[in-house]
Amino acid sequence: MSELLxxxxxxxxxxxxxxxKPLTARERAAGLRELKxxxxxxxxxxxxxxQERRRLRDALLVAGAGCQRGAASAVxxxxxxxxxxxxxxxxxxxAEVLSYQDPAWLAEVAHxxxxxxxxxxxxxxxxxxxxxxxGCPMPVTDALTRGWVDAIAMSGSTTPLASGLRADPQARExxxxxxxxxxxxxxxxxxxxxxxxxxxxxVLAALAxxxxxxxDTLVAACLARLLRGGRTRDLPFFLKLLRRLELTGEEExxxxxxxxxxxxDGASTVAALAQEVLARLAQSGALPAAALADMSGSxxxxxxxxxxxxxxxxxxKVLRSDPAAAGVLLPVVGEAFGHEDTDVQDRALKLVARxxxxxxxxxxxxxxxxxxxxxxxxxxxxxxxxxxxxxxxxDAGPYEEILPPVPRPVLVAPAAASLAELVEEMAAFARAGAxxxxxxxxxxxxxxxxxxxxxxxxxxDRAGLADALRDPLADRWWRKYDGPGDLDFRxxxxxxxxxxxxxxxEQLSVRALWDxxxxxxxxxxxxxxxxxxxxxxxxxxxxxxxxxxxxxFLLATPTWSTGTVDPDALVERLRTYQRLCAAPAPVDFAxxxxxxxxxGTDPATIRAAAALGTTEGDRLAAWLAGKTPAPxxxxxxxxxxxxxxxxxxxxxxxVPGRLLVGxxxxxxxxxxxxxxxxxxxxxxxxxxxxxxxxxGVTHWPGVLPEDRETLAAWLLPGMAAGVEGDKRAxxxxxxxxxxxxxxxxxxxxxxxxxxxxxxxxxxxxxxVDALLVLAARxxxxxxxxxxDMAMLAISGTVKLNRVADSARTAAATGAYRTVWSVLxxxxxxxxxxxxxxxxxxxxSVAAECVESGAVIGEDPVTPALAxxxxxGGSSRLTAQAARLLTAxxx
Numbered sequence: 001m002s003e004l005l006x007x008x009x010x011x012x013x014x015x016x017x018x019x020x021k022p023l024t025a026r027e028r029a030a031g032l033r034e035l036k037x038x039x040x041x042x043x044x045x046x047x048x049x050x051q052e053r054r055r056l057r058d059a060l061l062v063a064g065a066g067c068q069r070g071a072a073s074a075v076x077x078x079x080x081x082x083x084x085x086x087x088x089x090x091x092x093x094x095a096e097v098l099s100y101q102d103p104a105w106l107a108e109v110a111h112x113x114x115x116x117x118x119x120x121x122x123x124x125x126x127x128x129x130x131x132x133x134x135g136c137p138m139p140v141t142d143a144l145t146r147g148w149v150d151a152i153a154m155s156g157s158t159t160p161l162a163s164g165l166r167a168d169p170q171a172r173e174x175x176x177x178x179x180x181x182x183x184x185x186x187x188x189x190x191x192x193x194x195x196x197x198x199x200x201x202x203v204l205a206a207l208a209x210x211x212x213x214x215x216d217t218l219v220a221a222c223l224a225r226l227l228r229g230g231r232t233r234d235l236p237f238f239l240k241l242l243r244r245l246e247l248t249g250e251e252e253x254x255x256x257x258x259x260x261x262x263x264x265d266g267a268s269t270v271a272a273l274a275q276e277v278l279a280r281l282a283q284s285g286a287l288p289a290a291a292l293a294d295m296s297g298s299x300x301x302x303x304x305x306x307x308x309x310x311x312x313x314x315x316x317k318v319l320r321s322d323p324a325a326a327g328v329l330l331p332v333v334g335e336a337f338g339h340e341d342t343d344v345q346d347r348a349l350k351l352v353a354r355x356x357x358x359x360x361x362x363x364x365x366x367x368x369x370x371x372x373x374x375x376x377x378x379x380x381x382x383x384x385x386x387x388x389x390x391x392x393x394x395d396a397g398p399y400e401e402i403l404p405p406v407p408r409p410v411l412v413a414p415a416a417a418s419l420a421e422l423v424e425e426m427a428a429f430a431r432a433g434a435x436x437x438x439x440x441x442x443x444x445x446x447x448x449x450x451x452x453x454x455x456x457x458x459x460x461d462r463a464g465l466a467d468a469l470r471d472p473l474a475d476r477w478w479r480k481y482d483g484p485g486d487l488d489f490r491x492x493x494x495x496x497x498x499x500x501x502x503x504x505x506e507q508l509s510v511r512a513l514w515d516x517x518x519x520x521x522x523x524x525x526x527x528x529x530x531x532x533x534x535x536x537x538x539x540x541x542x543x544x545x546x547x548x549x550x551x552x553f554l555l556a557t558p559t560w561s562t563g564t565v566d567p568d569a570l571v572e573r574l575r576t577y578q579r580l581c582a583a584p585a586p587v588d589f590a591x592x593x594x595x596x597x598x599x600g601t602d603p604a605t606i607r608a609a610a611a612l613g614t615t616e617g618d619r620l621a622a623w624l625a626g627k628t629p630a631p632x633x634x635x636x637x638x639x640x641x642x643x644x645x646x647x648x649x650x651x652x653x654x655v656p657g658r659l660l661v662g663x664x665x666x667x668x669x670x671x672x673x674x675x676x677x678x679x680x681x682x683x684x685x686x687x688x689x690x691x692x693x694x695x696g697v698t699h700w701p702g703v704l705p706e707d708r709e710t711l712a713a714w715l716l717p718g719m720a721a722g723v724e725g726d727k728r729a730x731x732x733x734x735x736x737x738x739x740x741x742x743x744x745x746x747x748x749x750x751x752x753x754x755x756x757x758x759x760x761x762x763x764x765x766x767x768v769d770a771l772l773v774l775a776a777r778x779x780x781x782x783x784x785x786x787x788d789m790a791m792l793a794i795s796g797t798v799k800l801n802r803v804a805d806s807a808r809t810a811a812a813t814g815a816y817r818t819v820w821s822v823l824x825x826x827x828x829x830x831x832x833x834x835x836x837x838x839x840x841x842x843x844s845v846a847a848e849c850v851e852s853g854a855v856i857g858e859d860p861v862t863p864a865l866a867x868x869x870x871x872g873g874s875s876r877l878t879a880q881a882a883r884l885l886t887a888x889x890x
Contacts, residue, residue: 001031008038008063011055017096020066032067035060039082057083058090066097071108074098078126079119088122095129107136114139121147128170138173145177149185162203166212175204175213179221184234201237205244219245223258226270235267242273252277253286260291264298271307275299279314289325292318296332300348305341312336312347319355326358331366338373340808342844342883343876345374353385376851376890377883399853402814403776407739409560412445415453415553419461419468422453427472429497441736444702445561447496452557454500455542459550466505478502496539503543513544530679530714531700534591537676541587552582556591563705564741565595567605567624574609574616584616586674593623594677595705597741601625619672680710701736708737712747716754722763723754723798731755731763734770744779746788753788756806757798764806771810775818782821789822790829793836800830800838807845816854820846824861831864840876843884850887862888 004019023031042056061083068074077083078094098106110130113123120127124147131138148170155164165171178188188200208215222242226235252259262274278295281287287295292315299311315329336348352367359367364386371382416422429450457465473479476498502508517540538556545551555573559566570592577584601624610621673680704711715733722730734755737748752774755767774780792798803826811819823846830839849855865888868881 001027001034004031004063005034005038008035008056008059011059013055013059013062013090013093016059016062016066017093020063020097021100025069028067029069032064035064035067039064042082054085057085062090062093062097065094071105071112074109075112075116078113078123079116084119084122089126091125091129094126095133098130099133103134103136106130106134110134110136111139114141114144117141117143120144121150124148124151131170138170140173140177140180142177142181142183145174145181146185148174148177149187153187161198161200162206165203165207172213176217176221179225179238183231184237189234189237201240201244204241205246208245215245219247219251219255223255226266226273227258227261229265229267229270232267235270239269239273247277249284249286252281256281256287256291260295260298263295263302268302268304268307271299271302271304275307275310275314279310282314282318283321289318289322289328292325293328293332296329297335300332300336300339300344305344308336308339308341308344309347312344312351316351316354319351323355323358326355327360327363330355330359331363331370334367334370337370340848342375342377342847343879345378346879349374349378349382349385356385375847375883377847377886399817400814401817401854403818404772404813406776407773409562409564409739412449412558412561415449415456415557419457419464422450422457422465423468423472425450425453426469426497426501441561441563441701444563444699445558447699448554448557448563448702450497451500451538451542452554454497454504455546455551456553458504458546459552462504462546462550469501469504473498473501473505478507479505499539499543500546503546506547508543508547510544510547513540513547516540517544528700528715528718531703533679534587534676534703535699537587537674538591541585545585549583551585551588552577552580554588555584556588556595558595558702558705560597562740563595563702564597565592567596567598567601567609567620570596570620571605571609571612571617574612574614574620577616578612578614587676589616590673590677591703593620594680594703594707596620596623597706598624598626599706599741701733701740704740706741708740708742709745709747711740712737712751716747716751719751719758720754720797723757723759725759728760728763731758731766734766735773738770738773738777744774748774749781749785750788753785753792754798756789757792757802759802761805764802765809768806768810771822772813772815772818775815780818780821782818783825786822786825786827787829790826793826793830794833800836800842802838804838804841804845807842808848811845811849811852816849816852820849820855823849824855827861828864831861831868834868834877840880843877843880847880847884847887850884855888 001023004016004023007015007019020028038056039060042053042060061078064077064083065074068077078089098109101109107130110127113127113130114120116123120141120143124144127139127144127147128151152161152164152168159167165175168174178184190198204213204218207213208218219242222238222245225238226242229235256278259274259278262270263278264271266274275295278287278292282292296311296315300308302308312333315333319326319329330352333348333351336344339345339348349371356364356367368382368386371379371386374382416425425446429446454465478498499508503513542551542554553573553576555570555577556565558564559569573592574584606621606624609617609624611617700715701711711733719730719733721727731751731754734751737751738744748770752767752770755770756764758764758767771780771785775782789798789803793800793803807819807823823842827842827846830836830842862885865881865885869878869885871878
């Protein structure tokens with residue numbers, strides 16, 4: 001045993017199996033106790049001695065696994081995070097030291113390892129070795145399937161994929177794991193071209209033809225996965241596999257229910273394939289009329305117009321070849337009378353008119369009743385189709401605009417009063433890493449409360465706070481740092497509250513913190529860097545003061561969930577500071593000023609601030625009274641007043657074709673605020689943009705919760721650039737500024753205009769949310785937003801089909817009048833040039849708004865619409881112009 005322990009301490013992992021083999025069960029149990037003690041010793045070694053830790057860790061892992069008696073304890077040892085590294089496990093050595101165990105024990109260990117989602121992917125080689133030793137079935141889990149694919153991919157450099165799968169004894173079980181994983185391994189779909197050596201769909205289809213894989217099972221698994229759905233990027237693999245399998249007519253007929261389910265609920269590409277198969281079956285007479293009607297009831301109400309129109313074409317072909325099916329199929333066609341697209345309504349009405357003589361009176365009456373769902377532009381023709389039979393019109397009653405509830409901010413709970421509660425919050429932040437990756441108002445408030453709690457407890461008992469924080473933060477890398485010098489020069493990179501915690505624990509020297517605070521403000525490359533700089537400056541200041549003269553509490557801690565500070569609360573905080581003879585910290589007070597709510601301030605609050613008789617009280621009073629100019633924007637219709645301004649509300653010189661907003665110079669802000677805030681008073685053009693919204697910074701809206709125009713002006717260029725490219729998640733801030741304070745002017749409005757035209761639908765939803773929230777708060781200038789949208793479209797910056805999609809989404813919530821206020825103004829500019837793609841879609845949404853009864857009063861676009869409608873023809877643009885014109889005149 002002493003030789004074993006010496007080998008482990010020396011990191012000679014290759015000697016461990018031979019030294020373990022002669023040991024008895026009792027000696028192994030005794031040795032395990034020694035190994036556990038050594039494990040605790042290794043865990044506390046600094047990370048800089050990583051090479052020594054790695055060798056010792058592997059030796060510990062193998063020796064400890066060989067000394068375990070129970071399967072559960074063996075798996076716990078093998079899965080321990082402190083015994084594993086990123087370079088994989090010594091699989092061969094582990095299999096050797098475990099091979100003496102009973103097969104049932106080995107099988108249990110293999111299944112337990114396969115069930116560990118966090119480690120099973122990495123452990124596939126070990127699990128496969130244990131399965132071979134135990135002679136048990138291979139456990140198939142998501143993580144283990146990904147590990148199997150990794151192993152196949154690693155061997156692909158020397159062995160072709162087909163040969164590797166043929167030779168793999170686990171392939172028969174593991175292949176079917178691909179149909180169950182939540183996320184398909186990326187390498188499986190890496191080679192899309194058929195015939196390539198790594199083409200998984202082609203290889204699997206070939207193996208099914210050879211009998212290596214069961215064809216019926218493979219077909220059923222593929223159809224089940226397509227029916228179940230999943231991530232969009234995963235579905236092409238299964239579609240390609242299904243096409244490579246080249247299903248026979250008999251196989252297609254055997255799965256009619258599956259095809260119908262895919263048409264109903266499948267993704268667009270899946271539904272298209274299923275529709276293609278069912279169309280073949282229907283035209284060959286293999287699909288009964290009742291099944292075709294069932295399928296059509298789902299297909300006609302899918303959002304993809306191509307699928308809907310293809311289904312109507314199929315129904316027309318079937319009705320021509322089998323007129324007797326009209327009694328079953330025409331009622332389904334009548335359901336399309338209520339489709340949101342009037343082109344679909346028109347096609348359905350023509351199909352009904354063509355085959356109406358073949359149905360009896362009951363079906364004719366049902367179809368006439370369904371015609372109530374037709375657009376007003378089709379109802380007159382519908383009356384002619386039904387031979388003068390009255391087409392009912394649904395009475396929706398007086399129009400009522402539906403908008404979301406106005407968001408109400410809630411009071412922020414005070415910082416943790418007890419040390420135990422504060423330590424629990426700190427431990428939760430440590431477990432979560434730094435800050436969350438996407439902006440979360442609750443996360444921002446939790447961050448601010450935690451900062452305030454650390455400051456308060458450091459002020460009353462810093463030694464006690466340090467003792468309480470040592471254990472929860474024991475695994476933070478900076479706790480074990482022993483690099484050159486000490487941690488002082490690392491002060492800058494410490495993330496978030498770690499900076500303050502390190503100061504509490506005295507792992508940052510006063511000198512290092514002083515240097516960090518005295519360091520000149522870095523030259524910002526973009527607005528996002530400036531916003532990061534405010535958060536950084538606060539953390540540096542707080543960390544320094546924790547080590548020198550601790551503050552009783554923070555002045556800038558939000559009082560409302562939006563990040564706003566109540567003016568009365570700030571006056572009371574300054575009064576408490578005055579009573580305690582505490583000097584406010586410059587950055588903290590500056591942050592409190594730009595967070596304080598200024599709109600509708602009670603004059604008594606201003607007088608109370610001035611009555612404090614302190615410099616901070618006077619500055620607060622002037623700020624609330626509006627005598628100190630807040631950061632502002634430069635609009636095109638404002639005179640320059642001698643100010644230097646590189647940007648204006650107009651066309652950016654640096655980014656041609658983008659309508660942006662620039663900030664104007666504020667000398668008072670540049671003179672009285674700390675360096676981190678002086679950018680707010682600088683005149684700047686909207687020319688620079690970076691991509692920092694993906695870096696994990698989450699507190700930008702909390703920097704300016706009462707000045708959303710300035711925040712929007714700085715974030716707008718990045719989002720505008722993303723509209724033209726493939727960037728995602730650039731519109732996250734729009735709902736936030738819609739709920740924030742301050743005027744909602746050109747910057748916020750342009751942000752919404754760009755967001756409504758974002759490339760990705762999820763990003764457009766953020767803009768729709770912001771639009772509706774501003775409308776609910778009575779802060780939306782719809783006509784001006786429409787004019788901005790028209791300018792962006794005329795310049796070619798935005799695509800109208802995306803705008804139409806966003807407008808339809810907003811209107812579908814019941815906000816037809818709000819949407820029309822935007823579209824009506826936009827169309828007055830867009831109808832001057834009708835060659836723009838997507839204009840017909842925009843006219844369609846506008847017509848829906850007018851037909852809902854939301855439009856009242858005269859409309860300025862009627863003459864231009866008449867000119868378009870009078871052209872004639874069957875284009876969507878002409879048809880929708882005529883529809884909108886009819887609705888306006890009615």
